[in-house]
Amino acid sequence: MNDSDVQITAQEALDFHSQGRPGKIEIVATKPMATQRDLSLAYSPGVAVPVQAIYDDPATAYDYTAKGNLVAVISNGTAILGMGNLGALASKPVMEGKAVLFKRFADVDSIDIEVKTEDAQRFIDAVELLEPTFGGINLEDIAAPDCFIIEQTLKERMNIPVFHDDQHGTAIIAAAGLINACELTGRSLKDIKIVCNGAGAAAIACTELIKAMGVPHDNVIMCDRSGVIYQGRTEGMDQWKSAHAAKTTARNLAEAIVGADVFLGLSAANALSADMVKSMAPEPIIFAMANPDPEISPPVARAARPDAIIATGRSDFPNQVNNVLCFPFLFRGALDVRATTINEPMKIAASHALAQLARETVPEEVAAAYGGMMHKFGRDYIIPSPFDPRLMEIVASAVAKAAMDSGVAQKPIADMNAYRASLRARQNPTTSVLTQVYEAARAKPKRVIFAEAEEDVVLRAAVQFKQDGYGVPVLIGRDARVTEKLIGLGANPDEYEIHNSVQSPLVEKMVDRLYNRLQRRGYLRRDIQRMVNRDRNIFGALLLQMDQADAMITGVTRTFGQTLRELRRVLDAKKDATPFGIHVMVGKTHTVFIADTTVNERPSAEELAHIAEKTAGVARRMGHVPRVAFLSFSTFGNPAGNWLNNIRDAVAILDARRPDFEYEGDMPPDVALNPALMKNYPFCRLSGPANVLVMPGLQSANLSAKLLRELGGDQVIGPMLLGIERQVQVATMASSTSDLVTLAVLAAAGVTE
Numbered sequence: 001m002n003d004s005d006v007q008i009t010a011q012e013a014l015d016f017h018s019q020g021r022p023g024k025i026e027i028v029a030t031k032p033m034a035t036q037r038d039l040s041l042a043y044s045p046g047v048a049v050p051v052q053a054i055y056d057d058p059a060t061a062y063d064y065t066a067k068g069n070l071v072a073v074i075s076n077g078t079a080i081l082g083m084g085n086l087g088a089l090a091s092k093p094v095m096e097g098k099a100v101l102f103k104r105f106a107d108v109d110s111i112d113i114e115v116k117t118e119d120a121q122r123f124i125d126a127v128e129l130l131e132p133t134f135g136g137i138n139l140e141d142i143a144a145p146d147c148f149i150i151e152q153t154l155k156e157r158m159n160i161p162v163f164h165d166d167q168h169g170t171a172i173i174a175a176a177g178l179i180n181a182c183e184l185t186g187r188s189l190k191d192i193k194i195v196c197n198g199a200g201a202a203a204i205a206c207t208e209l210i211k212a213m214g215v216p217h218d219n220v221i222m223c224d225r226s227g228v229i230y231q232g233r234t235e236g237m238d239q240w241k242s243a244h245a246a247k248t249t250a251r252n253l254a255e256a257i258v259g260a261d262v263f264l265g266l267s268a269a270n271a272l273s274a275d276m277v278k279s280m281a282p283e284p285i286i287f288a289m290a291n292p293d294p295e296i297s298p299p300v301a302r303a304a305r306p307d308a309i310i311a312t313g314r315s316d317f318p319n320q321v322n323n324v325l326c327f328p329f330l331f332r333g334a335l336d337v338r339a340t341t342i343n344e345p346m347k348i349a350a351s352h353a354l355a356q357l358a359r360e361t362v363p364e365e366v367a368a369a370y371g372g373m374m375h376k377f378g379r380d381y382i383i384p385s386p387f388d389p390r391l392m393e394i395v396a397s398a399v400a401k402a403a404m405d406s407g408v409a410q411k412p413i414a415d416m417n418a419y420r421a422s423l424r425a426r427q428n429p430t431t432s433v434l435t436q437v438y439e440a441a442r443a444k445p446k447r448v449i450f451a452e453a454e455e456d457v458v459l460r461a462a463v464q465f466k467q468d469g470y471g472v473p474v475l476i477g478r479d480a481r482v483t484e485k486l487i488g489l490g491a492n493p494d495e496y497e498i499h500n501s502v503q504s505p506l507v508e509k510m511v512d513r514l515y516n517r518l519q520r521r522g523y524l525r526r527d528i529q530r531m532v533n534r535d536r537n538i539f540g541a542l543l544l545q546m547d548q549a550d551a552m553i554t555g556v557t558r559t560f561g562q563t564l565r566e567l568r569r570v571l572d573a574k575k576d577a578t579p580f581g582i583h584v585m586v587g588k589t590h591t592v593f594i595a596d597t598t599v600n601e602r603p604s605a606e607e608l609a610h611i612a613e614k615t616a617g618v619a620r621r622m623g624h625v626p627r628v629a630f631l632s633f634s635t636f637g638n639p640a641g642n643w644l645n646n647i648r649d650a651v652a653i654l655d656a657r658r659p660d661f662e663y664e665g666d667m668p669p670d671v672a673l674n675p676a677l678m679k680n681y682p683f684c685r686l687s688g689p690a691n692v693l694v695m696p697g698l699q700s701a702n703l704s705a706k707l708l709r710e711l712g713g714d715q716v717i718g719p720m721l722l723g724i725e726r727q728v729q730v731a732t733m734a735s736s737t738s739d740l741v742t743l744a745v746l747a748a749a750g751v752t753e
């Protein structure tokens with residue numbers, strides 16, 4: 001990799017793959033396997049029944065097995081990314097990677113299969129025999145020209161979709177990006193002059209698709225390692241290259257690219273020089289798509305041509321033209337209509353859906369998560385981000401519809417709107433929002449104080465926070481101790497800012513400031529001096545108040561209550577705010593915000609209403625349309641109780657304020673969360689299950705949150721602290737490194753404001 005671009009080290013990549021269970025995949029059972037009865041149903045004798053049913057009617061395999069949602073990612077490792085032929089075994093990390101992307105982005109179950117042969121016929125035979133197992137086949141990183149023969153033959157022989165992603169996935173994305181880049185530069189596909197570097201799987205398919213979309217044959221010059229593929233060339237040719245041979249006198253890339261509008265790179269790292277870029281037409285379009293390193297690094301291309309639109313296959317530069325934007329959603333749509341194949345109309349539908357999506361306004365809840373850094377169609381946003389939560393619904397439904405219209409859907413969808421809603425429900429918006437929050441933090445790195453930096457878990461979080469580019473950690477601790485621990489973690493202490501509360505030059509100013517604040521509350525100046533020197537929470541809070549940082553994380557070494565008391569000696573509540581806490585439970589498809597889980601033992605009606613409003617705001621910033629339930633043991637007054645008035649008054653306060661979210665109460669959690677139970681109360685004003693639960697008191701809130709954290713399968717974020725004049729977050733003593741990093745990022749990105 002180019003040094004200037006490095007975001008991760010080689011060691012980090014190896015550690016990522018080896019930590020915990022080696023690799024990136026495990027198989028999880030979808031049915032309970034707890035009792036003898038479960039085993040009898042799952043295996044012998046019960047399993048014999050679906051066996052017979054499938055024998056009698058093969059289509060029922062989709063009802064009784066995982067086939068319908070299962071895709072194989074299959075390679076022989078002959079063209080691993082742009083690294084070349086490194087063999088089947090070495091391709092396994094990439095194939096496992098594709099399999100987990102299928103799951104992450106489109107809830108498609110996927111398994112990698114590496115086949116040890118470079119003989120196309122043996123490969124074809126091996127894959128063909130797998131048809132009963134899978135709902136679809138994603139061929140990957142197989143070199144041209146064998147990939148063309150392999151895909152074509154398997155498509156003919158198999159009755160499930162077979163798709164070589166490097167060919168068509170790449171072509172779909174590149175075409176979508178090209179359509180938008182042409183739109184932005186006022187070009188028409190009919191007129192543009194394109195040079196495609198590379199004449200392999202990806203390059204041939206991209207060229208074919210863009211020609212099918214209207215780029216004239218004579219406007220494309222293709223190059224391979226031997227230079228331009230011109231009419232009459234004999235060396236290193238095959239029938240697929242010949243089909244794109246150009247009538248030209250240019251013989252190498254440097255000659256071919258003079259005056260070209262578009263460079264499509266599907267070849268290898270550093271194949272394009274700055275001088276070549278300089279010779280292109282005004283406002284050149286440069287898609288340097290080789291992985292992991294592009295044909296030219298974007299800063300070099302930008303320096304050569306400030307007027308260029310630049311895209312790469314990488315996630316760490318704008319405009320990621322990478323097939324990850326396509327294959328999960330394309331297969332989602334194909335599987336959902338049980339398509340027999342993936343045909344041209346389905347590919348073109350995906351390409352247009354992607355191009356169109358980039359032009360549409362980002363929805364409010366997505367925009368909010370970007371913290372003001374909203375993506376807007378333009379030169380640095382010609383294609384959606386893979387984390388755009390709309391991709392699944394838009395692309396999969398376009399593909400499903402095209403499959404139906406072109407007659408390859410075995411199970412057409414009757415109600416497209418219901419299908420689109422089901423696609424939305426497959427994803428939890430929090431997952432994509434969290435990803436976006438991380439990206440927003442990376443885009444505007446903030447200074448975050450880690451007050452307990454001598455603690456291993458905290459220091460690890462600070463190092464990760466910095467290494468992942470989320471911001472600048474400001475460490476509090478004794479220099480020698482923190483330095484020694486940083487070295488132990490493999491970090492360079494010179495890159496970290498350490499503040500020692502005994503020796504800091506800021507101490508005198510801090511003491512003045514705090515003495516001024518506390519002198520009439522019974523503190524002597526020497527008490528204050530001791531507090532500042534000895535108490536890291538007080539020292540950290542003062543650093544924050546003196547604008548030395550944007551946010552602070554603490555709480556690992558003391559109880560929540562004690563930590564908060566220390567902080568409050570320095571920091572006030574926000575004007576007109578009640579400090580309180582939120583725990584967020586993030587499940588596979590749902591998120592629930594619970595408040596107040598940390599501060600107010602018996603909140604008043606006014607406080608409950610305030611907590612509801614602020615928690616609704618956090619829910620919205622995390623991608624949800626808030627629906628607030630005020631929880632109680634009582635359901636709309638039954639049974640009656642002494643404690644109900646607060647809750648009912650809180651609802652009345654909101655009635656008067658008319659907030660822009662749904663709220664209702666009093667009700668117990670089962671009514672709030674279970675639509676079937678909620679139906680018994682037709683007057684209930686919630687339009688669906690609640691996702692913000694305002695608890696009646698700290699006892700119930702804190703105990704519920706802790707029970708859920710210990711027993712539940714959901715990921716728990718928090719507690720988040722709201723309502724303090726500065727961004728300070730108090731973690732729990734049981735926090736892990738990743739809990740602390742998440743809190744630091746949420747605080748830095750302003751989600752907890």
Ligand SMILES: NC(=O)C1=CN([C@@H]2O[C@H](COP(=O)(O)OP(=O)(O)OC[C@H]3O[C@@H](n4cnc5c(N)ncnc54)[C@H](OP(=O)(O)O)[C@@H]3O)[C@@H](O)[C@H]2O)C=CC1
Pocket residue numbers: 078079080081082083141142143144165166167170197198199200201202203223224225226236265266267268269271289290291292312313321322323324
């Ligand atoms: N961004 C994305 O989503 C994707 C990117 N890619 C990238 O595209 C590249 C090619 O992949 P793929 O098509 O699968 O591989 P193939 O092995 O099928 O094709 C590679 C092609 O690149 C050519 N090539 C290699 N080095 C050079 C060079 N220095 N100058 C000119 N041509 C060169 C080869 O030329 P010859 O024919 O003479 O051997 C061959 O035509 C890889 O870097 C891959 O990472 C691929 C898929 C998706």
Ligand SMILES: CC(=O)C(=O)O
Pocket residue numbers: 080081082141165166290291313322323324
């Ligand atoms: C992205 C991809 O498939 C490749 O580079 O091969």
Ligand SMILES: [Mg+2]
Pocket residue numbers: 081140141165166
């Ligand atoms: Mg690939």
